[in-house]
Amino acid sequence: MYICEDEPQQLKSLVAMIEKYIMIENLDMQVVQAVTTPAPLLQDLDDQHQRLYFLDIDLGQAMSGIKLANRIRQVDVNCKLVFVTTHAELALETLQYQLEPLAFILKDQPDNVQGQVIQAIQLAQQRWQQASPVAKPFLTFKTIDQLRTVQVAEILYFETAKVPHKLIVHLANAHFEIYGTIKTVAKQRDEFYRCQQSIVVNCQHVKAVNQQAHVVTLSNGEQVPCSLVGGRGLVKQLR
Amino acid sequence: MLLVLFWVIILFINSKLILCRFKLSWIDWVLILVTTAIVQWGTPIIGAWTNLPEFLLVSVSVYMATKDWRTALVVTVESELALSIVTLLTLLIEMHWHYSSAIPVTFFLLSLVGVGILYGLTQRVATPIHRLNNVSVGLICLAFLLAMSYLQLIAGQQQTKENWLGLGLVGTLLLIMVALQSLSSRNIKQASQLKQQQAILTSNLHYTQAMEQHYDELRRFRHDYQNVMLSLDEYLKTDDLVGLKHYYQTTLMPKNQQLAASKYQLEDIAHIQDKAIKSILFNKLSYAQNEAIKVTLEVPTVITAFKMPTVDLVVALGIILDNAIEATDQQADAWLHVAIMTTPNSQVILVKNPVTTILPPLWQLETDGFSTKGDHRGLGLSNLQRLVDESPQVSLATEITTTVFSQTVTIRLGEAHD
Structure with missing residues (x-):
């Protein structure tokens, strides 16, 4: 002190x-x-x-x-x-x-x-x-002018922005933009799964996968699209 | 017969694929059967005119799925074009290799490839179909019709005079449409420029008025101050400490508090030198003050210019501040904090307002057309995101806690990021 x-x-x-x-x-x-x-x-x-x-x-x-x-x-x-x-x-x-x-x-x-x-x-x-890293795992992301640390459990999903190399991180009641590619983000944690070209979801927050309508429902009620293959793979991973 | 049926099914599936849907409903199947019948038995009687009812039926099927006639038109024309390319290729292959028995197979393979390409294309289209206007729909349709008639020509099926005439007609129409489109877009641009200039003018006027008012207050204050000094002098001369105490507590203290009141909280606005930004800030914030919202504005350093298009920033700020004011409007103890700062590699605009009721989840607030205050008012947040997406160096962060709603616009300075 x-x-x-x-x-x-x-x-x-x-x-x-x-x-x-x-x-x-x-x-x-x-x-x-x-x-x-x-x-x-x-x-x-x-x-x-x-x-x-x-x-x-x-x-x-x-x-x-x-x-x-x-x-x-x-x-x-x-x-x-x-x-x-x-x-x-x-x-x-x-x-x-x-x-x-x-x-x-x-x-x-x-x-x-x-x-x-x-x-x-x-x-x-x-x-x-x-x-403390033992208690809850977290990730650090680079925004335009800051480093932002977020608990993995808080992350709902990542989405590519319209501009290359930019991603939007969605939390339950917040979102912000970071630098990175969807590919590297998907590899960062086992619970992250790329269910479509432009979206990586956190499996902890997946509530339902509708393979007919190709949407994934998340814990906050939000629905994100998934691809044909992505939906199938997600269901497999969740089991 | 089978080939025709197959052809029609592919046509319908095509149109659905462009819409990113993968299933045909029972209505579609009925329409397919009807179309097949028309093409099969209608062609000998009315010739190429069967294209017309066929076209109509496909549009009906698309319309059922989307409930939007513009989309229906564009999608139908697109899928028709794709299919006629496939048909022509099949015919060409057949002409060169003489495997007439292999036509269905070639057709099938080619249409698979075509559908694949179309699907890939529509996944990456630049303009979403639902944002088309009348003129651009007409343009797209005509362009596709032109392409189709050209295809028919080079295929050498019916090299008649009428065909050339039709091509010419379509071409002329296309030209007219292009001219109309550019004209109307220029008109729109001019109108919006005019409107913006007017807005800046009126806000400048308000700003000057407010400055004059402040100046007036200052003059009055100077007058008061001289009077106060005189009276103090009087109390001191007569050594009347009790009277001085009384005078201080009853007259001077309240005045002091009055001075500290929120009216002067906008003084940092002088640090912003961009006139348009200054005026929108001033307008919105003084409006908020009039609504009895406690406003604070912090701009610790002078900012000469923002590194993003001024028009975009004005619109973005407008949306953010309007939302904040609208949200705090009905609250008893309303406040609004605005901070604008520069860090070594960015400019940051931060707006915070209190939240008293439980809001729906953030993603719902940002859905097109959603608003906590009824219809047609929820375009703000989704428009804001769209605006920010257009500038690569700008990012937007939104956060709701149980008590505070905050939005941060960050503008990157310096070199482009890797």
Whole structure:
């Protein structure tokens, strides 16, 4: 756990709060650095550990907490970020999109800070548990400007876009576009099956295969077409 | 007799294959029998005119399957053409090798090949059949008729004067149709350009009006501010701390809150320099504000231009914002977040609005014509996807959680991707 806060007094109380919580709950965590300037944090970056950062947005110097967070993210993609700030307005969408912070802690409600800190720690632990590869397999896809990680179980099907080398990934209530070919996607997991030229379905979500009408019904009720051969092969694979 | 029956069956199957269906219904079989009878016994009496009822019957069968006369016409002509090519090839082969007993076999083999090709072609057609308009249907039909009559000519079956005349007639009609088509498309283009310009003009007008209003407010504020300073001065001069406190709490505090209110949340719009984009954002967002939706717009950096056709982006933004506003319209605590940002390799437009009722699954929302608000209003999301599909560097992501509906348009910057 790493903490950066320019006010020594506030830093001290934050560290005390966190250490107390770790001790009470007997968590497998520790405060590695608690500093008032960003420099020491930047020297000690790697992506080999599960790290949780508490950063003050207004650090009182050239490098703001947001810039610091950007630098940290560049090295450690999987770290969890929590911003400590005084203004509620800073919960900006642009920040959300680019840094994906775990939470914001509002300093101007002193009674509530402890609760917020504890919540943030719990949330971080939850995320790490979900992300552990043993628990649930996931895949990482390349979009135009991001890497997106999705659990295999969430994927309903892939579909080719009208533009070459682009695929649309369909989840139950979301879809986004990635780079790749339908061929390589079909090979990525055993449960992926190419039921037609342009469609790869996730067998976990296939509810019914209608070989007469050449459609596959998925768990969300959506129907996708399949070819003559594809339908037959899908039924075989499902058995 | 058998050959004719076979020929007619292939004709019908052909037409179904083009529609990507694989089965003939009982009505089709009845139609096949009728057609066979007409061709078999009608040909000696009325000659080539049997083509006409045959053509009609095939169209009826296709119409039964699709309920769309344009599709029926095009598909029928296509399958007729395919079949006449096959017939001609068979005749040619027969002429050169003199295996007259092998005609059915050759015909069968060739038609299999023909059907295969047709099926492959229709799987990859560029324009979906259901999006044809009258003129293009006419064009396609005439083109196919032309091809058919030309085939008849080179086959050397009936090189009569009438045949040449017919060919000429069809050709002239084709030319007229092409001319009509280009004319009407030009008209449509002009009309849409005019409409767009008008839209930009009116929105610019609104923008100026709003700016003037803001300016007015600023002037009033400056006036107020001077007054406030004067009164503060008065309180301080007389050392009236109690009065000052009272004045601060009753007069200044409320004013301060008023200033912070949402009216000024659109100031980031100045960071967008593309006029068309600015005006659509301003129009939609100020409309939303008037509907008592709490709007925030974040544009942290100046954006000079978007790397996608402006017209497409304007339409896309229009659809996204209209949807968001329409969705939040009836909510008590409505908000709308718009963020436009640049990352090193992309431009991102993010629109979020709250969801209060349980929505149907996403795929249903995106089906043509589906809408949560009755008929004829659901073209938005499917049109949006179509629009995005046309620009290779643009991608669209949509997500519904239990509380938030969000759409992200990402525009890639720089070199094309491998």
